[in-house]
Amino acid sequence: MSLTQPDSPRTGEQFAMPPYPRELEQQMSLAGLDVLLRPIRPEDASAYADFIARTAAEDLRMRFFTLRRRLPAKDLARYTEIDYQREMAFVALPEKGSGEILGEVRIYCFSDGATAEFALLVRSDVQRRGLGRALLAKAIEYSRARGATALLGQMRPDNEAMIALARALGMQVEVTPDVSFAVAHLDLAI
Numbered sequence: 361m362s363l364t365q366p367d368s369p370r371t372g373e374q375f376a377m378p379p380y381p382r383e384l385e386q387q388m389s390l391a392g393l394d395v396l397l398r399p400i401r402p403e404d405a406s407a408y409a410d411f412i413a414r415t416a417a418e419d420l421r422m423r424f425f426t427l428r429r430r431l432p433a434k435d436l437a438r439y440t441e442i443d444y445q446r447e448m449a450f451v452a453l454p455e456k457g458s459g460e461i462l463g464e465v466r467i468y469c470f471s472d473g474a475t476a477e478f479a480l481l482v483r484s485d486v487q488r489r490g491l492g493r494a495l496l497a498k499a500i501e502y503s504r505a506r507g508a509t510a511l512l513g514q515m516r517p518d519n520e521a522m523i524a525l526a527r528a529l530g531m532q533v534e535v536t537p538d539v540s541f542a543v544a545h546l547d548l549a550i
Contacts, residue, residue: 378444386498387455391489394455395462397498399448402441404461408451409436411461416484422519423481425541439466450498452482452491462486465495467503467511476503478513480522492525500529504548513544 385398400408412420412431421427431439442449452463463482470476478499482492503511515522517535519542526533526544535542 381444384448384450384502388494390491390494393462393486393489393491395452395491395494396455397450397452397494399444400440400442400451400464402437404451404459405436405440407453407459407461408440408464411451411464411483414483414485415481419481419484419487422516422522423479425516448502450495450502452495463491463495465499467499469503469506469508473507474509476506476508476511478503478511480513480525487521492522493529496525496529500546500548509547509549511546511548514541515544516540517542 380401381399385396387394387396389395409431413429417427417429420429439449447466447468449464449466451461453459453461461483463486464480466479468477476499478496480492480495480499482495500511511531513522513526513531515526517523517539523533523535523542523544529546531544531546533542533544
């Protein structure tokens, strides 16, 4: 009888949930802010709730298209307990610190595998330091590496900062009058 390591699957076996993808962690310095970008983990639930609570109402409205000051427990679990094969959420944390979340980008991969959609939020008190740009660049890089050929994002048409950021990273943004959201699109096959 042979013994196997408890956290290494036997040949042909698959984990029910993929393991945490540590290889996607990245450290960077942005305008005097040293951060760690990493995939979200289930134990981030409390920090994620605090992240939402510490973000200005207007910024939350821009991200969720409605005002959300607190997330119910089921939503908190949905945002932090993800299947890394189907979706990804990168959070930015101070490199040295309490583990507080400064920003996040969430990427959902559609079942066709060719299209991914992103949503981005940076805590109000750390905006304008390049964190949103770093998170969106991470989403583009991740989506391209996963084989997606298109990355989409919906945003409010009055979210001028997000529209400008998307355009700065090469996205086409369609803003149609009298429509409740604008659509950013990036062809990742180029």
